[in-house]
């Protein structure tokens with residue numbers, strides 16, 4: 001007979017619970033879990049904690065009344081989606097019994113287990129979930145700071161930035177040049193810049209066909225590259241030009257007033273619309289909580305997404321170091337469910353269930369042209385591993401019907417994950 | 426039978442029952458985690474609001490057959506063939522059971 005470590009520990013935990021079953025259950029029910037951030041990771045964590053623990057007090061802190069999703073914001077830029085269709089409110093989470101506070105978490109004291117809100121409220125927690133998304137490394141590209149972003153948008157957090165970029169595209173003359181500077185390293189949504197280029201190309205082909213798109217990349221290759229380039233050639237001819245790192249694609253300085261981008265080898269590109277996807281790090285509140293390391297991101301235990309540095313804090317989503325999982329909304333949602341299950345089990349005195357994750361990033365290349373990349377992941381001890389032989393990208397030789405089906409399934413994904421997170425909100 | 430004797434009989438029974446229900450709770454939690462990412466595409470508990478098929482409440486045997494077909498490459502699909510290669514037979518059985526029950 002094989003007795004697993006889990007089995008023995010499970011027995012011991014169960015015996016512990018048996019000694020004081022009422023007490024453990026009362027602890028779980030009386031616990032207060034605070035969630036900071038009402039985006040893909042945070043709103044998922046709140047909803048799944050509520051489902052798993054009907055009596056528990058769960059408080060979600062999110063400054064915005066309606067959350068605008070980065071996913072499908074490129075379709076909005078392309079003219080394929082209305083703004084309202086990519087925003088979600090919190091009424092459905094409230095109806096489910098989550099206390100939603102529209103405020104900003106200003107400080108976190110991990111030792112006292114306390115969150116201080118900008119409005120002055122102080123919340124004590126038994127467990128904290130952080131899903132603050134990303135912040136930008138201002139001035140990592142010379143001249144690109146918060147003020148510059150008001151002239152030259154990043155649109156890498158959806159909201160007014162996305163609407164600014166859209167209005168600039170609409171104001172551009174036919175024959176204009178759209179330039180995008182793309183970061184290397186760890187960043188939100190690896191295929192995102194190339195889907196954006198596709199959707200801008202769709203918009204320009206429809207409305208301003210003499211225009212051009214120049215992609216200045218700090219990388220040698222990119223996500224789903226062969227699939228994107230195949231689609232671009234088929235749908236947009238040579239409207240999109242991609243310049244790799246080796247071909248002097250790396251932008252080192254931005255002059256926002258003149259809309260110019262200067263590269264590493266000293267070439268200056270003047271744009272009619274300039275879009276910068278800048279270097280990134282974890283949302284600043286993670287640093288306040290003491291959970292970030294020297295990389296600016298958050299190391300976590302893969303089995304539970306608990307911080308490696310501060311107990312009782314779980315961090316999910318883009319802020320974490322979760323490679324080989326990419327920084328995607330799909331992953332944030334999957335990680336939040338694992339964290340919610342781990343927290344629930346721990347508060348009830350049970351074993352942490354074995355973690356299991358998946359990811360799929362759909363990208364829309366054209367109206368009826370969708371592509372995807374998928375992966376399946378598990379936790380081994382506390383590191384995350386990709387299941388070998390699973391996942392991968394859409395076949396390069398797929399026919400038009402396959403691409404069309406993936407475009408439709410991409411929209412299906414957006415509807416499904418939105419319902420899973422914000423409900424009808 | 427004295428109260429003490431009764432206790433001696435009932436306590437081990439309670440212990441066994443609690444251990445069994447603890448094991449069942451662990452199994453349930455594990456199945457729920459395994460099924461977590463499916464909702465990202467198939468909707469909450471497999472109830473799809475969009476273009477991807479709903480899987481909630483389908484007959485267990487049908488779910489098992491569909492998923493096994495995806496994994497073995499005998500069924501045509503856009504993405505399920507890639508995803509199902511990440512699940513072994515036992516996991517697929519757990520998922521089939523989960524989605525058959527959850528929709529009812």
Ligand SMILES: Cc1cc2nc3c(=O)[nH]c(=O)nc-3n(C[C@H](O)[C@H](O)[C@H](O)COP(=O)(O)OP(=O)(O)OC[C@H]3O[C@@H](n4cnc5c(N)ncnc54)[C@H](O)[C@@H]3O)c2cc1C
Nearest residue numbers: 037039040041070071105132133189317318328329330332
């Ligand atoms: C153009 C683009 C396209 C994308 N397309 C896709 C796609 O098709 N599929 C996909 O899976 N992913 C996509 N992504 C990636 C996806 O947007 C992110 O991975 C996802 O949003 C990460 O979730 P998160 O919870 O970590 O952060 P977010 O969803 O950004 O949520 C963070 C939340 O925290 C809040 N917050 C921050 N600080 C505080 C504080 N101090 N107090 C209170 N609240 C705070 C913010 O207001 C925000 O609401 C795309 C990204 C971009 C930029």
